[in-house]
Amino acid sequence: MTSKVLVALRVKAAPQRVFDAFVGEIGAWWRPNSLFQTTPRAPGVLAFEPGQGGRLTETLASGKVFTIGQITAWEPPSRLIFSWRQANFPLDLHTEVEVTFQALGEETRISVEHRGFDGVPADSVARHGFPDPVLLLRLAEWWQAQLGSLGAVA
Numbered sequence: 001m002t003s004k005v006l007v008a009l010r011v012k013a014a015p016q017r018v019f020d021a022f023v024g025e026i027g028a029w030w031r032p033n034s035l036f037q038t039t040p041r042a043p044g045v046l047a048f049e050p051g052q053g054g055r056l057t058e059t060l061a062s063g064k065v066f067t068i069g070q071i072t073a074w075e076p077p078s079r080l081i082f083s084w085r086q087a088n089f090p091l092d093l094h095t096e097v098e099v100t101f102q103a104l105g106e107e108t109r110i111s112v113e114h115r116g117f118d119g120v121p122a123d124s125v126a127r128h129g130f131p132d133p134v135l136l137l138r139l140a141e142w143w144q145a146q147l148g149s150l151g152a153v154a
Contacts, residue, residue, distance in 0.1 A: 003132055004115035005140040009147040011108050013154045015101040016077035018108040021154040022099060023048040023080065026056075029153040033142050035128055039066045040087040048082075050074070056082050069094065077101055084114065088126040093119055110150070112143050 011018050021029065032043035044060035048071070056068045066087075073081035078101055083094040095116035102109040117135060120126050127135055 003117040003136055004113055005136050005143060006111065006113045007140050007143045007147060008109055008111040009144070009151055010104065011110060011151040011154050012106060013108055014077075015103050015108045018110055018150070018154045019077040019080070019101050022101075022110070022150060023050060025153055029146070029149040031146060031149050035138055036142055037087045038068045038085075056084075069097070072096075073098075084116075086126055088124070090121065090124060090126075095119070108154075110147060112147065114139060114143060 013021075027045040027047055030046045032038075037043075038046070038058050039060065041060055044058045044064075044066070046056065046058050046068070049055045049057070052071055052074045054071045054074070056071070058066045058068055060066070068085055069083035071080065071082045073079055080099045082097055084097050085094045089095075095114060098113045098115075100109075100111045102111070117132070117139070120135075130138065
């Protein structure tokens with residue numbers, strides 16, 4: 001079994017608009033967090049390369065580009081899956097993020113499932129000394145805040 005979090009939020013917009021904002025405007029709504037840093041330096045700007053096999057990258061002020069993950073499922077406007085690697089993960093570790101966009105009347109329910117944290121070694125700095133339940137709670141809180149920021153943009 002894998003350690004995972006699942007968070008969801010309703011947004012007053014059509015699924016295509018929310019999908020487009022998630023992938024095309026991530027640099028506008030993404031909020032960095034010191035617990036879940038994607039680069040070892042000051043935060044940069046995130047961006048997706050659209051389509052299957054595209055990358056999720058972070059570009060620093062210096063112009064240096066870090067690859068955070070790769071898109072493994074690209075199904076606009078309903079679903080997106082990508083790998084995720086934080087700066088403090090062991091070199092061979094990636095987790096996975098699945099995002100779904102479901103129409104509910106005039107709203108879209110956006111759900112994020114982030115899984116694979118059971119692969120992060122117990123003594124890894126990526127855990128910040130937290131046992132699994134606390135680490136997953138912090139991760140869920142962070143994703144909920146991200147979705148709130150996305151909702152304001154979408």
